Amino acid sequence: MMANVGGIxxxxxxxxxxxxxxxxxxxxxxWWILGAVLLGTAxxxxxLLYKLIGVSTDESKNDPSL
Numbered sequence: 001m002m003a004n005v006g007g008i009x010x011x012x013x014x015x016x017x018x019x020x021x022x023x024x025x026x027x028x029x030x031w032w033i034l035g036a037v038l039l040g041t042a043x044x045x046x047x048l049l050y051k052l053i054g055v056s057t058d059e060s061k062n063d064p065s066l
Contacts, residue, residue: 003045006058013042 005013020035041047050056 001046001051003058003060004050004056005041005045005047006056006060009057010042010045013038017042 017035017038017040020038021032024030024032024035045058
């Protein structure tokens with residue numbers, strides 16, 4: 001699957017995902033699942049929602065010289 005998550009988007013997803021996971025585990029609720037999804041999209045550079053609506057924040061995909 002082609003990467004469609006890049007740059008600042010990946011960093012924000014990773015940080016917010018980690019924060020949600022830590023908070024959720026301390027609070028004892030199931031919001032860690034959302035954090036895991038955000039972290040997974042940051043690690044694998046693929047967001048299925050972005051693919052569904054045709055959005056990409058991956059710079060290498062937008063750069064014709066690459």
